[in-house]
Amino acid sequence: MNKTLLIATTNQGKVREISEELKDIDLEIKTLKDYPEILPPEETGNTFFENALLKAKYYAEKTGLLTLADDSGLEVEALDGKPGIYSSRFAGEMASDEENIKKLLELMKDIPEHKREAQFICVMVCYHPSGKYIYSEGIWEGKIAQSPRGDRGFGYDPVFLVKELNYQKTAAELEMEIKNKLSHRGKALKALKEKLPEFLKTL
């Protein structure tokens, strides 16, 4: 039976990555572009999980659809885990990716190469309007570059040096297919996909 899944994110970078990854599963995909009248909820949670659950539940209840939402962000070791759950609004409520990157590089200008470790985290929740849900998590390790490089991806990608590539390339220099294999969101999505068939049977 063909079911509908709403990918509930206002971030077009995430929409591109998630729909690419889900293209081979038997679900009719909708996005928030199909529901322009629904305003985003306030992200009031204290953890990635709380925010992902809050978003998935909100959109599932508004649309009556099985809904996938994630909360993700960058944790920088030398900044005690900042920007963390505040990644998208690090430089202010409506901050652009460029402004967030600028603030991060400014805060890290005196931090030497060997202390620039960081990780992206993603928690993904798939929520059914009946209240049932499943979730998964993914982590991607790297280092913060001294200056931005590359024009793919979104967010902090231009300053995230990828560990798997020996810190020689930023995430913004990767083909989407490669990023999806390595990234926190790719890993969380893969783990969720594995749980999905069983979950769909319970609905």
Ligand code: ITT
């Ligand atoms: P939604 O809440 O609507 O999904 P958002 O962009 O506000 O969109 P988050 O609250 O999850 O999403 O914030 C995630 C932020 O963390 C995002 O805006 C980026 O700044 C950063 N981020 C997350 N994943 C990233 C990735 O793969 N590459 C670069 N930056 C990323």
